[in-house]
Amino acid sequence: MQLDFYKAFSINVDLAIEAHDLARGQTGREIPGVIVDREKYENSSVTIVKVIEEQAEQLMGKPRGNYITIEAPVLRENNRLAQQEVAEVLAKKLTSLFNLPESANILLVGMGNWNATPDALGPRVIDQSMVTRHLFKYAPEELSDGMRPVSAIAPGVLGITGIETAEIIKGVVEKIQPELIIVVDSLAAGSVDRIATTIQIADTGISPGSGIGNKRAGVNRESMGVPVIAIGVPTVVHAAVIAQVTVEQFLEQLKTNPVLEQIYKNLRPDFTQQVINQVLQPFAGNLMVTPKEIDALILNISKIVAGGISMALHPSISFDEYNLYLN
Amino acid sequence: MQLDFYKAFSINVDLAIEAHDLARGQTGREIPGVIVDREKYENSSVTIVKVIEEQAEQLMGKPRGNYITIEAPVLRENNRLAQQEVAEVLAKKLTSLFNLPESANILLVGMGNWNATPDALGPRVIDQSMVTRHLFKYAPEELSDGMRPVSAIAPGVLGITGIETAEIIKGVVEKIQPELIIVVDSLAAGSVDRIATTIQIADTGISPGSGIGNKRAGVNRESMGVPVIAIGVPTVVHAAVIAQVTVEQFLEQLKTNPVLEQIYKNLRPDFTQQVINQVLQPFAGNLMVTPKEIDALILNISKIVAGGISMALHPSISFDEYNLYLN
Amino acid sequence: MQLDFYKAFSINVDLAIEAHDLARGQTGREIPGVIVDREKYENSSVTIVKVIEEQAEQLMGKPRGNYITIEAPVLRENNRLAQQEVAEVLAKKLTSLFNLPESANILLVGMGNWNATPDALGPRVIDQSMVTRHLFKYAPEELSDGMRPVSAIAPGVLGITGIETAEIIKGVVEKIQPELIIVVDSLAAGSVDRIATTIQIADTGISPGSGIGNKRAGVNRESMGVPVIAIGVPTVVHAAVIAQVTVEQFLEQLKTNPVLEQIYKNLRPDFTQQVINQVLQPFAGNLMVTPKEIDALILNISKIVAGGISMALHPSISFDEYNLYLN
Amino acid sequence: MQLDFYKAFSINVDLAIEAHDLARGQTGREIPGVIVDREKYENSSVTIVKVIEEQAEQLMGKPRGNYITIEAPVLRENNRLAQQEVAEVLAKKLTSLFNLPESANILLVGMGNWNATPDALGPRVIDQSMVTRHLFKYAPEELSDGMRPVSAIAPGVLGITGIETAEIIKGVVEKIQPELIIVVDSLAAGSVDRIATTIQIADTGISPGSGIGNKRAGVNRESMGVPVIAIGVPTVVHAAVIAQVTVEQFLEQLKTNPVLEQIYKNLRPDFTQQVINQVLQPFAGNLMVTPKEIDALILNISKIVAGGISMALHPSISFDEYNLYLN
Secondary structure, eight states: OHHHHHHHTTOOOOOOOHHHHHHHHHSSSTTTTTEEEEEOSSEEEEEEEEEEEEHHHHHHHHOOEEEEEEEEEGGGOHHHHHHHHHHHHHHHHHHHHHHOOOOOOEEEEEEEEESSSSGOOOHHHHTOOOHHHHHHHOOOOGOOTTTTOOOOOOOOOHHHHHOOOHHHHHHHHHHHOSSSSEEEEEEESGGGGGTTEEEEEEEOOOOOOOTTTTSOBBBSSHHHHEEEEEEEEEEEHHHHHHHHEEEEEEHHHHTTTHHHHHHHHHHHHTTTHHHHHHHHHTTTTGGEETTTTTHHHHHHHHHHHHHHHHHSSTTTHHHHHHHHHHH | OOHHHHHHOOOOOOOOHHHHHHHHHHHOOOOOOOOEEEEOOOSEEEEEEEESSSSHHHHHHSSSEEEEEEEOGGGGGTTHHHHHHHHHHHHHHHHOOOOOOTTTTTTEOOOOTSSGGGGGGHHHHHHHHHOOOOHHOOOGGGTTTTTOOOEOOOOOHHHHHSSSSHHHHHHHHHHHHSSSEEEEEEEEESSSSTTTTTEEEETTTOOOOOTTTTTTBSHHHHHHSSSEEEEEEEEEEEHHHHHHHHHHHHHHHHHSSSHHHHHHHHHHTTTHHHHHHHHTTTTTTGGEEEETTHHHHHHHHHHHHEEEEEEHHHHTHHHHHHHHHHO | HHHHHHTTTTTOOOOOOHHHHHHHHHHHHTTTTEEEEEEEOSSSSSEEEESSHHHHHHEEEEESSEEEEEEGGGGTTOOOOHHHHHHHHHHHHHTTOOOOTTTEEEEEEEEOTTTSGOOHHHHHHHHOOOHHHHHHHHHHGGOTTTTEEEEEOOOOOHHHSSSSSHHHHHHHHHHHHOSSEEEEEEEEESSSSGGEEEEEETTOOOOOTOOOTTSSSOHHHHHHHEEEEEEEEEEEEEHHHHHHHHHHHHHHHHTTTTTHHHHHHHTTHHHHHHHHHHTTTTTTGGEEEEETHHHHHHHHHHHHHHHHHHHSSSSSSOHHHHHHHOO | OOOOHHHTOOOOOOOHHHHHHHHHHHOOOSOOOOOEEEEESOOOOOEEEESSHHHHHHHTTTEEEEEEEEEEEGGGOOHHHHHHHHHHHHHHHHTTTOOOOOOEEEEEOSSOOOTSGGGGGHHHHHTTTTTOOOHHHOOOGGGTTTTOOOEEEEOHHHHHHHHHHHHHHHHHEEHOSSSSEEEEEEEESSSSSGEEEEEEETOOOTEEEEEETTTSOOOHHHEEEEOOEEEEEEEEEEEHHHHHHHHHHHHHHHTSSSHHHHHHHHHHHHHHHHHHHHHHHHGGGGHHHHHHTHHHHHHHHHHHHHHHHHHHTTTTTHHHHHHHHHH
């Protein structure tokens, strides 16, 4: 698949690891200005894509910065020990992206629409996070050493509030002046096996148009005035992507036939796109593919993400203590 | 598309109107033993498919009986007046399928999983229905003339209860001995424009395997011992169907090329199926396509279905009174 | 009952109409600096208490301003026509408290905790309100004349966000600069028959400590820099109030006995309070009395309040159109 | 307080431990035909009341059988280790009430109204229970040794279904023929400190009128034809009880005054009751006292109850494995 396809359908490539693959697909080799690292854990593998130069930024459609992807198919298996390990990997990799004193004030933001299951990951993570900022003032006896003042909001979506999400966040940021913002959002992936099994951590924040809720403005250091780390989990694949991948795979399998390859090459570039548009009428870009059990999958991964964040922000807290605190 | 495709993916064709099209597609002409009638209303059109002979039953994969389909794209438009009209059409067509005295005891059954949005239509309809059976005994002053004793259950799904849904219903039926059962369920359609806009009413009840929750046993006159009318609304399209339709449309557009048509004819029948299976790994038959706003669409249509049922069962109740009663 | 009792239990008297009664009870006559008006409608009665002078402010414990109370026991009766009338009275009285051009930008704020049923009125009203601010920019074709740009937030509570509610609101206010803020909150009443039947509209906003969620900071013109109208509905009575009223009624009935009256006069002022504290251990001030059907009552009244607000803010909208819009 | 008071308000004494105290209060000494045992655990204490003779049954208003009460104030403290211990005590005491082979088929029933927070304990416990009956047939590979076939239903309440809860249960029981029924229900207590801290296990099942949802028919061995164990947790105190206790405590404190005692003795027996009725108008018996955080308390205790039941029914399952299974 090519980036052009995504543009034609106004679909954002949310995962840097997929944007990287798409960009490499175009050139046939590693992109100049990108460094890739890999780490292997018992229940997950981690890929770190560093976008360093402007050329890479252009090719991948992703701003310069660090993109850490945790892939853990075990998350779909309801295995609490494996989950705990993935939460710990998330905590470790998240911690690697900031350097803050123990007193640093941190704001969590859960993006998305709590009334639409696949877009509700952000608000769900907020529900399960260890929020402590008020305790420093009103109940310090409930705190232990190694806990930071953390606050959290779920700002809703434009259709519910009438206000750009970025405006609400910015308003709160100006009041409470956090030293770091961590934003959690639902993403769309290019492949269904990523749903609820892949976690992306990016120190570039959220770009306009990313996520499944079509944000119109970015939430990043530029717009907020403080560093922003975005944590995203794919919860859907656009139906248009499924359709496109199917046609491509179909043609791929037939490629040995030289006549067919010739016909394929002669297709107008927007031919497949027109076919797909017709199939997906009247919803087009708004049709999502999700597994039947999406409600349960999102509940599960929201606990892991909230646990990982809580361990990263409160260094004295283990996963068991997180569970104990949140019950 | 052919019925074979559905069988290969173990996907049921839930809508008789689609099964009829698929069966006609195979033969190229009207199926013997089927009578089709059409009615036109301001905001909806109605198709009545009567499956009369065994041959038609075989070809369509639908038991003999009456299948009434209401198609109302206006349901997606948040227009309360149009909704009201559709609810009235539903009430009228539902009424045409039974002939019961005013004292007849009727049981509503909301099939499906309340924890999985697209499968939650049945339980939502139950929530909004006018349940009166207990009032006849405990609060007759709240009843007016022209109301029947109606009871309602949402039996849950096998994964939640450990019990076949049909067993729970049968147990309740034996206790309260209704003269009619009306079962409401979420369906899968062959096309996304049917989602939350099409209502099927069938006096054949529910066949094994139909609906998006994979029922293992039927809920029909045979299993229950009383007449069963099923009301179904498509809330999803299987991702495999989207993929298949896309490939077919793609090839359709290229058919003018004789070489391509030849290649297509030479494909092994399961070739497309293998491609699709690969794309949909690891979920295969469990991947669903829904519009982003599915939660709101289901809430909306559940009110219309519950209103239509209430008007049919309680002949003295208008849509306004239904609203007033339910608030 | 006396104001002292409320102070002893740190319970706020949320309804001005009750504070007025308590204050009059102390002096035995009308309070100087207060003007009271009454209006009668078919399904409701309205009391307007104007607190004009500082002395009245002190005696009643309510800042100077207008307090409009709508009492409508019919709201508990599930009668949609009566509800509509009450919503219209609410719209009319709300409108009397502001004077704004049609282009005025208005912010709705739903105070309270969406996870605690009796405190969830504010967020529920937001869910059902006609939010339009974004349509002016992105979809003007969905607007009709006589609609104002309205935005809406549910800021959550301190225990969930770690941030004072007033800080979040102030942050948003500074970004979007509304000309008026309307705040909706759950209140505590002195009598159970007010639950979900009484609506208070006050142009003084919300004072620190009012509402059932113990706000620590006010949301009013002083703190926000723009006019703030508060709409509150009682959803609970403090258990301590029920206990106190019972003892008082009990003694009242015995007052004809002169010995008893003597004993009562000799009681230490905190005697009853100690008894009550003992009975309510270990929850004390956090025990609430609600009717069993509180979930349904709150859902119902939230629709009426949201409808009344929407009609007041969008003068071209009738209650039917409000229903049609919101579906 | 006296049993007469409860009768006057049609309030059931749900907890045997309270009925025992009330009955002893009347006689001033141990009731003939009752045996009481006590056990002490680190985080809980257990009282076993055996009602053996008919006279005791009459005096206490409780059918003959075993009533085990676990009191664990620590349950309100969000301490997972203590919770786990209480769940284990529950499992142990529950196990002591039945003697069944490993293959025994058991039905869990969650009584109550999922739409009314304090009455929703039963359905919540069902949500969190290890249901396995279907796995024996469809997925035996997911089972380990030492697991029994368990099924579970939440039958709803009369106002929602129009059907007596006992009828629905009986219908299901006749279909699946369990060897034991375990019924979970919300109870009302005589004291607020029991809310979400006390668990009652009774091998007498559920008597007509018990629980906060006013059951009209019993769910017990007599009506179901198989043994029924009821597990109940107080989630409310009737407001009338709070009012009554307050008056009694008030008078108790004044008893040293001989004149007052004389007056009190001369009161008509229904005097206090009339006062209370007046205070609680228009809700009377339907007013409940709950702590503000009741939603969170019920969520918490439902996990402990579900965990305890799962360990008792599946002897091979530890609390950690229960968590792992349920995630």
